[in-house]
Amino acid sequence: MSVENNTENNFENNVESNKETRGFQTEAKQLLHLMIHSLYSNKEIFLRELVSNASDAVDKLRFEALTNDSLFEGDSDLQVKVEFDKEAGTITITDNGIGMSRAEVIENLGTIAKSGTSQFFQNLTGDQKKDAHLIGQFGVGFYSAFIVAKEVEVFSRRAGTPAAEGVHWVCNGEAEFTVADTLRESRGTTIVIHLKEDEKDFADNWRLRSIIKKYSDHISIPVVMEKINYDVADDESDKKADKAAPEFETINSATALWTRSRTDVSEEEYKEFYKHVSHDHAEPVTWSHNRVEGNLDYTSLLYVPARAPFDMYNREAARGLKLYVQRTFIMDDAEQFLPMYLRFIKGVVDSNDLSLNVSREILQQDPNIDAMRTALTKRVLDMLSKLAKNDVEKYASFWKEFGQVLKEGPAEDFANREKIAKLLRFATTHTNVATQDQSLEDYVARMKPEQKKIYYVAAENFNTAKSSPHLEIFRKKGIEVLLLSDRVDEWLMGHMVDFDGKPLQDVGKGALDLGELDTDEEKKAQEESAKTHADLIARVKKALEAQVSEVRVTHRLTDSPACLVVGDQDMGAQMRRLLEQAGQKVPESKPIFEINPEHPLLLKLDQEPDEERFADLAMVLFDQAHLAEGGQLEDPALYVARLNKLLLELSH
Structure with a gap:
């Protein structure tokens, strides 16, 4: 079917000017x-x-x-x-x-x-x-x-x-x-x-038609090709087309897919439409097609991608849904319909309640948008909840790609905090592997009858979290702890006060009170230990007065000699490092130094008569505790010098 005689596309006789090569x-x-x-x-x-x-x-x-x-x-x-x-x-x-x-x-x-x-x-x-x-x-x-x-x-x-x-x-x-x-x-x-x-x-002809049907059937405007004359052979049809103006026919369905009934749209059509709106060749994980009628009249078709876009962590990057009003395209990347933490969602929203001359500025001021945003956000969260319940493997794949973005949700969307919290996944001491596959509901179901809190530890990476000395008492008592190592985790926990009525507690922050998980005998032994070792506490406090705010007997440690604890009102170590790396000023604070007086090193330290050597040993213990939580020493060379000095003394 020749197009050489089609004047619409025959440009050879056009006079060109201002020609340049670049x-x-x-x-x-x-x-x-x-x-x-x-x-x-x-x-x-x-x-x-x-x-x-x-x-x-x-x-x-x-x-x-x-x-x-x-x-x-x-x-x-x-x-x-x-x-x-x-x-x-x-x-x-x-x-x-x-x-x-x-x-x-x-x-x-x-x-x-x-x-x-x-x-x-x-x-x-x-x-x-x-x-x-x-x-x-x-x-x-x-x-x-x-x-x-x-x-x-x-x-x-x-x-x-x-x-x-x-x-x-x-x-x-x-x-x-x-x-x-x-x-x-x-x-x-x-x-x-x-x-x-x-x-x-x-x-x-047939190959082009099949490709159009395969990839472009969902496009809402007609894709046309010259009509085939089935009454004559193909070569005869070509000759006929050369003699007369060609007649064109629509190859695709040319109907906006989201306007059709869900029962009339096949799974393959949904998948191809996703590729059209997202420019992503991979198939979506799941989708939700919904028509709302009542106070608001709109249709939405929302997709969860299988993989994160390259610019997902650039919060200034284009995001949002394709907006149509009465089936007329208005804008790409209408970000007003979903919160920032759901910026990975792709799809379209078509409203009958907005005017055709709507702009981004008008969208920000329209009360209908707030109502649609609330409803669409709930729909996405319900879609993810359904995926998590019905297909654990697919949800695990989704979490690997988008989990850190979803963790922004509790801080940005207070109204849906509990719903988002159920979607979060964590590594825990229950499995002791880096894979984040445990939900808060899983954790609560495994809690001991007398346990009142959900415990977590935040560290620079998974291995540091898993090996944290703060976990020693929890392992001894068989209490599960969430192992948090994503950069956003401590910030996340700052906006999640509780879950299912149970407070969340950082095991490395403040005085550790296990409540009914401790027996009366254990509580009495802690009090007695603090009194018995009052002199040792005072000596360590004097040696480290420039480094710590307080020295006290630990309740956390069973195997380690000492650890650092953050004050109740102080910023956690992970958040402090994150802000410092971003060049932001953080409030000054000193950690609390907890010692395990029953540890052989502390027993040895308690017997040291030389105050200068005592101070060196105390500083080595302090620096080791700092390293154990993933911190960086202010003066590594001085730490090495002290350690070498002590090693030389031991060799004599």
Whole structure:
């Protein structure tokens, strides 16, 4: 089916001016080389990406035309047209969307570093199949055309500009591209793909149709191709098409998927639509499709991705849902509908209660948005709760990717704190492995009958947490402790006062009171120990008065000689290190030094008559306690000197 006589796409007679040749940036050259020579695992994705881009261009026209309907230029029949020419070996994709100006063509097609190219290369694995999945996610979908193309031409004109301001961009996938002004009567963009010799089988009616149905059936605008005449042979149909104006037919369903009934949408359609809205080739973990009618009238289709985006921890990065009003596209990345800690959720929301001229500023002031945000947040949390209950393995995979982001929730969303808390997962002394797979509900179910609190320890990493001397009394009594090692953990616990009515207690903070977990005999023995070793406590306090706020007999230790404890009102060590690393000033405070007077080292120390040697030994114990909790010594060299001095004394 030839398109050579189609005047819409025959640009050879156009007079071009202001022609220039430009070079790509280094990263762009690398990307083009990768597309041409490396990514062969799924070549047909080029059509998916180009049709998706064309659909976005049409959506943008619809949005801009809300305030300026002259942009339609008398043509409001929006569509994406796919044509091919077997003899010439070309595929042509045309949209009548917003189009591009010369400057936009140069920016969008010639300078691609801002589209995520650096992160794209950082995420490459060397596995062709996995790497091909990254296309689109990093905004480099257009360049997938070079997987099958020896040359790509782009003809475009921005809606609302004169025909003389058309632009023609050409690239053969090497180091340079050319751009020129040209006459273009119609707005929008046409991409002509000149296929490589061994890729010309893509210029086939049935193959193109099958790819469109596979990847683009869910797109809400028509994707059309020339109608097949089933009454004549294919070659006869080609001849007939050359003699008469071609008749086009819609290949995709062209109905906004979220507007359809859930019973009418297949699982595969949901998955393909996710890839369209997210530019992520991996399948989603789960999704929720819901229609709300009543005080508010809106439809939402929300997805949980299988993997984190490259910029997830950049809180300034674009996030949010695609917003439609009465099925008309309004904006990408409408962040007002979900809180920051759910920024990984993808999908669409379509409201009948918002005006078509809604803006980001208006969204921030509309009370309907707050109601929708509350409802959508609850829906996401319910979706995650259902996943955690019904598919432990999938939820574990989700947690590995997004757990640290979800931990931001209790601080940001007080109303849903308990619901979020049930979704959190931790490592604990119950399993003693680094995998965060234990819920607070699991912990509570295993609590001893007389246990009133949920205990946790926070440290720089899992091994430090697991080996913390603060856990010794808990291990002795068989009491489970949460092992926290994520950077956000101590901050998280600062906003989680309790769970299921049970207070959360940092085992390294304040005086340790195990309540009914201690017997009367144990409590009496603690009091007696403090009195018996009062002189030792006083000597250690004098030796370490510049380093500690208090010295006392420990209740935490059974095997270690000493440990450091944070005051009840003081900032924890993990949070202190985090703020210091961020360059923030933290309030000064001294730790409490707890000693185990029954330990052989303390018994030996108590018998030391030389006060100078006593002070050196006390400082070594203090520094060791600091190291045991993952801290860094202020003067490591002095610690080594003291230790060497003591070792030399022992050798004599």
